[in-house]
Amino acid sequence: MCGSLCAYGYGRLAPKPQQASISVNVVVDGRDSCVSLLHEIDWEVKPSRVFDPSNNNSMNYEKLWSWRRYSSVDSCVFQKLKRRDIMDLLNGSWVMVAGDSQARIFALSLLSLVLDSERLESVRGSLFKRRSNYHIVVDEMGMKLDYIWAPYTTNLTNLVMDFEQTHLYPELLVMGSGLWHMLHITNAWDYGDSLRLLRSSLTSLLPVSPDSGTDGPVTGSVSVRSPHLFWLAMPTLVNSMLNAREKREKMTNLMCGEYERGLRDSNMLRQFGGPLQLVDIGSLSWRCGIRYTEDGMHYDGVVYEAGVHIMLNALLIESHQKL
Template sequence: MLGAVQLGLLAACVVLFVPMGMAGWHLSRNKVLFFSGALFITLAVGVHLTPYFPSVSDFVTSVSTSSVNVVVDDRASCVSLLHEIVWEVRLRGFDFDPMNNNSVNYEKSWSWKRSDSVESCEFQRLNRHDVSVLLNGSWVVVAGDSQARIFALSLLSLVLDPEGMESVKGSLFKRHSDYHTEVDEMGMMLDFMWAPYVTNLTSLVAGFKRNRVYPDLLVMGSGLWHMLHFVNASDYGVSLEILRSSVTSLLPVSSEFGNDESVAVRSPHLFWLGMPTLVNSMLNTKEKKEKMTDLVRGEYEREVKRSGMLRQFEGPLQLLDIGSLSWNCGIRCTDDGMHYDGIVYEAGVHVMLNALLIESHQKI
């Protein structure tokens, strides 16, 4: 029996040469028309023969696949460059008092690094309107310790006017408490959940699953309290592994009903708020200076990587690297060696927003 290639060639000869011969017989006086007809028939035959030649079809497939890979690679490359931020920290005025050398004496500003690779990603500092468009109708949950609380405040500062921010500060910074607010003009809800330990975060995620209600954006981070009160990196790592398993079960999210039907629900965007750089000499208690050393912090950071929490290690959460942002801003950006000026968390918020733009293939 003839193979597929032989049958294809035979069919091609019939389709190609019979019409061409007829066209040559009737249209020999019109060479342009004859050539056009021959070209059309040849192209049609070529299209039909392509599947019979693996090398040709493989080439076409590889070209289309490579174009998709370029897009994916570009997105991944831009995500990896989100923290390429440089700082300008300069003395405010000329009356410098070395006995009062705190952060308020310095003006700080930040921008993305000027390089071809970073500029090609077109990162943006979003204004209030941009953020309103991006987060319109969203439920945002920020969970963690005091670092997460300042991060939530920085996010709200992009969507609220100064008068609204004054009322937020008094309520949001009530010690060790949750906070809820709604921004009516953009239909956004924000919840800050006080969750100083990883076990608190795990319970929070379990609550989402139990109630079958999920935020659109979830930012969480924990570690400083565990470092201070337990000083046990291994135990911290075990807690992170449990949290990772719980968070992973949110993806993809589905809601199950009694009639055995399931309805797909949009998966939340997940971010991990990294711990800040600790300036040991500036920590405000003896206990903190003894327990929260660079060595201990390094052990805790390694547990975060080892746990597989982060997307760069095939985990579910995108890192917001407050550690690198605070390190690059420096000691002039903190008064107590742990909590940094709002501008550091502002930069982290813009990193997150641009990550959302990349994930959703949007440009504002």
């Protein structure tokens, strides 16, 4: 079954246009320029209501974000989507988030926008079991979400190859890797090579025929459906805050720069001709600063929340949806 993400030409079970009910404004004229502005975000830190001046802990502060206020961004009318809007947008969709702990937090941030607090707390315990997968169905919107523990790019490539074999794949796929590779392999050239292999696997898979019996790329005028693909970039690492000596020795600023170049040179990202739209946690975390992290690697949920809203607004632009 294809959900609301397919409503504008992305699937063979697309509902009629009047069935779409997204109640937000996102400008689709000049959509490429709007996509390039999605990460123009400002951050604000202020003492919490129960601020303790003797405690400089990150949780002692309230963290806020908003899209930057200037004419180009204003004209795109980006919005923090409300629960009902998100449920309409992702209605009936299969969402998959695959990667390491960053991807796990991203999945939780997405679920936090559609689940009530009681169910979210129950989900948190199951989702954060170390090195495990997680599956949930949100019955109210017919969405199923899978988190796949895939800390290395080779794991992601194997996942894509499974899609090619089964001809079953999600409408929305968010992937990211790099932290484990940097810590355990520490070879930016090898990382870039693994990304190129992943890109090749994605390219051979997409687009796919609506007839699940058809193998390989499809050319010509046949109607095809492609999943919406996003790459979750690594966060900005604060080396002095990393909680292990091995991390501080291997995950240096120099090494981070080399890994970023590996991602860029792999041509994975859409701005370099690749298939994946960027959710740049690196730039978001760099701009918000060290008050948003406890360990120099994992950032407060608000940072990933901003990333989720960037993705959702990008989906609206891709799907040509506007009020």
